[in-house]
Amino acid sequence: MKKHLYLLILLISTAVFAQQKQLTTSIDTLKNKIGAEFKLSIKATVNTSSKVVFPNLKNFGALEVIQSYPVDTVKMDGQYELIKKYGLTQFDSGRYVVPSIKIFINSKPFMTDSLLVEVASVQVDTLKQKMYDIKDIAAAENSIGNWWKYLLVIALIIGIGAFIYWFIKKRQEKKLQAEILKTPIEKATTLLDTLEKKELWQKGEVKAYYSELTDIARNYIEEAIEIPAMESTTSELIAGLRAASVKKKMTLSKEIIENLERVLKQADLVKFAKSKPLDFEITDDRNKIQKVILTLDNSIPAEVEVEEDLLLNEAQRQKQIKIQLKKQRKKRIVTAIASVAFLLFATTSFFIITKGFDYVKDNILGHPTKxxxxxxxxxxxxxxxxxxxxxxxxxxxxxxxxxxxxxxxxxxxxxxxxxxxxxxxxxxxxxxxxxxxxxxxxxxxxxxxxxxxxxxxxxxxxxxxxxxxxxxxxxxxxxxxxxxxxxxxxxxxxxxxxxxxxxxxxxxxxxxxxxxxxxxxxxxxxxxxxxxxxxxxxxxxxx
CATH class of the missing domain: 3.40.1000.10 (Mog1/PsbP, alpha/beta/alpha sandwich)
Incomplete structure (x- = not known):
């Protein structure tokens, strides 16, 4: 009976020894400074078909895991050595136990060895280390930094751009509203008065004067009589006007049409042949255009618009407003951006001239090492x-x-x-x-x-x-x-x-x-x- 008992004890101890040999626990040092790393190594010796699971821990007892290293695999004599390392640390001095943990091999738990480590404080030699008085109360660190200054500059630039955009928008809306509410004859007479106030031909800009003068007449004819006056040549315009006068039953004298044709041909000579009419001729041409426009307006028979025509005209009017608003919006954006860009350029140039380029680069654009x-x-x-x-x-x-x-x-x-x-x-x-x-x-x-x-x-x-x-x-x-x-x-x-x-x-x-x-x-x-x-x-x- 005793013989069998001894054999049983021998088998159990052999099995335990074989089981424990599958895991080996070691550490690179048993004593370290505060905050320094202890490197704990756990080695599992298994066959090629075994599955080993190492735990993913944040702490080993009182020690903090600062690094979980990848598992290293070494093949030896038909077996694998799987080595798992953990970087441990502690920020208080004293002695600490690295406890046993469970490692699962083929779903069976195995325990690692526990270890005792010591964390030593950093010794200060007061004979060699200078001693200082207690410092005065220091102001708290400015966590905000200087980013708010850049934000303020950006907000100011955006504000200036927005103000320019709003200012131009108001002026354009006012101008567009005034133009849309005017009748063709009102627009034409207003533009003629504005042209005279510019005094273009008196300043020698005869070509520009005749160009605006004939454009006023063509625009009026296109809007009031509804023929493509802006796109037509002089002969085509006169022919179209004669046809429209018959169709619309307009009472136009031969003199009015001849005067219009004479002024248009004179404008063609000025624009394309560099002709230079005399001062009295220019004044006479302006009076002829004004008389032609007034005569044409008086000769247009009054028509009673039916409801469908009114709706069609309103739709065309709304379409025209949308087109004009779109063009004006684009113009406002371009003007605002150009104004902001000019402001930035002028400010930067001022600082470059007065302070130098290095000052601008370091203090305005920013310099990371500064x-x-x-x-x-x-x-x-x-x-x-x-x-x-x-x-x-x-x-x-x-x-x-x-x-x-x-x-x-x-x-x-x-x-x-x-x-x-x-x-x-x-x-x-x-x-x-x-x-x-x-x-x-x-x-x-x-x-x-x-x-x-x-x-x-x-x-x-x-x-x-x-x-x-x-x-x-x-x-x-x-x-x-x-x-x-x-x-x-x-x-x-x-x-x-x-x-x-x-x-x-x-x-x-x-x-x-x-x-x-x-x-x-x-x-x-x-x-x-x-x-x-x-x-x-x-x-x-x-x-």
Whole structure:
């Protein structure tokens, strides 16, 4: 009986051991700084047909999941090793338990091992770290920014355009209403009076005078007698007028028609043969046209319009109003836009003449690096080993592990990267720190070559490189690379010349990297770069 019991215990323990061997739990470090990343690895060893489900968690106990990495698959001896990694962190110091979690293999639950980790606070050496008085109450940051100024300018421009549009619209409506309500004879006599007030022929503009004079007569004949006077030649108009006078039973004397024909022919000579009639001839022609119009109007027999004719005339009148309104609306829009454009051009020209083009570009059109330079700067610590630096904006954490080769990542224990902007922007700032799993002899020059080569991979062309030693205020030595490169814009197919600076330090068995670049010749970008690099603080290893 005892023999069977021993065998049973042996089988159970073997099964448990085999079950537990399917899962292996590990962590890259058991002690880390506040906010630094613990990388938890769970490895499942299964056959090729097994299905493994890793949970998607936001927290492991008191530890926050900041990154859930993709599952890595390694094939070994007909089996698969599935490795799932979680990036964990905690922002309070103390000891924390990474609890066991369930991993499902072929729908069966398996438990991972629990681990104990320690989060250490950042120690401050008060003998070396300067102490400062408590700062005065500072005004709250203006979250509104300067966007309201641009909005106000846009609203003012739109308001000016709307006012011009409304003003022209009122004038046009008044003019159109006056024209539509007038009879043909009223319009003709009014236009003749207006023509005389212009004094065109007295100013030597005889051709323009005869053109308007005959247009007044033709318009009247077309509206009152209903023949195509505007499109007809002089002979066609006279023939049409004679036919209409018979049809409408108009009593026209031969003298009236001959006077009209004589003035029209005189106008043709002035317009096409550059004839120059004498002053008394011009006055006589004007009187003849006026007499012709009045005589024609008196000779038109009065007709009693039936209701259908009245409706037809009203429909034609409404159609004419719509056509005129459409033309006037288009004219108003064009005038308003042209006025606003002229206003903008005049204002910009004034500032360019009085202040210079750079002032207009920087203060009116806007300059992104100028706004960065004049904004509120932030001093903060990034990465591990930490880099204390002052920047115009808070740097955001970025994941650069996907851009590195797997064989390179296998040597890295911890990597943290923070950046502002992108490699395609006019200004870019990036800080990166990394630690190696094993103690490594670091060649800063070769490491810098790798950084610059990565820039070329991302599109930098015609790179010019200069190198020199760099030392922080604390006496930490590193190297500095600087120079220029060309950056292509895929959309515009244009090239922009960029100026870059890169710092590299070797501290605590790892690397600390600072990279920034901006458009060459950008004085604000140069000032930002100088201020950023002058603010770099690093603690020497072992101190």
């Amino acid at each position: 706004e960065l330079l004049e904004g509120e700067w932030i001093k903060s610590e990034y990465g591990n080993p930490g880099i204390i630096i002052e920047t115009p904006k808070v740097l955001k954490r970025v994941d650069l592990t996907k851009t590195l080769p797997k064989d390179g990542m296998a040597l890295i224990k911890e990597m943290q990267s923070f950046a502002y902007g992108s490699v395609l922007d006019q200004f870019y700032l990036m800080i990166s720190t990394l630690k190696f799993k094993q103690e490594t002899q670091i060649d800063l020059a070769k490491s810098m070559d790798g950084i610059l080569q990565s820039l070329e991979v991302q599109g930098a062309q015609n790179m010019i490189v200069k190198q020199e030693e760099f030392e922080t205020k604390e006496g930490v030595k590193g190297i500095k690379a600087y120079g220029t490169f060309s950056q292509m814009d895929d959309l515009t197919k244009s090239s922009t010349k960029m100026y870059y600076e890169a710092l590299l330090f070797s501290q605590e068995g790892g690397l600390q990297q600072i990279l920034l670049f901006h458009q060459e010749g950008d004085k604000y970008g140069n000032e930002i770069s100088e201020r950023v690099l002058n603010s770099v603080e690093l603690k020497q290893a072992g101190k």
